[in-house]
């Protein structure tokens with residue numbers, strides 16, 4: 001059993017089937033890439049993993065718990081973080097602060113602005 005288990009995931013946008021019976025298993029401490037041509041469904045799959053989209057059918061389990069039905073915020077707290085293809089940053093934070101955000105997001109769901117202040121000084 002991998003830390004991430006995707007089984008039988010389907011996602012349609014109207015008449016277009018973006019994901020058809022996707023199955024994958026990711027073991028802890030391994031690195032994988034999802035590759036495919038434009039429109040293959042890579043972003044749709046990632047969106048289903050992080051709660052931005054809800055699959056029509058199938059299951060997505062992370063560390064033994066279902067991510068389906070949870071908000072992106074809750075899924076992030078479970079330990080899934082996403083970095084976007086087009087970088088989205090907080091313009092009023094430093095580079096270091098932007099990089100620290102995913103680390104702090106898991107801590108009780110609240111950021112430690114004290115830690116940010118320490119980095120600034």
Ligand SMILES: Nc1ncnc2c1ncn2[C@@H]1O[C@H](COP(=O)(O)OP(=O)(O)OP(=O)(O)O)[C@@H](O)[C@H]1O
Pocket residue numbers: 013016018036037038039040041042043044045
């Ligand atoms: N919100 C949406 N509404 C309708 N169709 C969508 C939506 N999102 C994606 N699609 C369609 O689903 C298919 C898969 O798109 P997706 O963005 O997942 O592909 P991709 O593999 O990430 O492509 P790229 O390499 O261009 O990023 C495409 O045909 C796309 O047009």
Ligand SMILES: [Mg+2]
Pocket residue numbers: 042043044
């Ligand atoms: Mg994409």
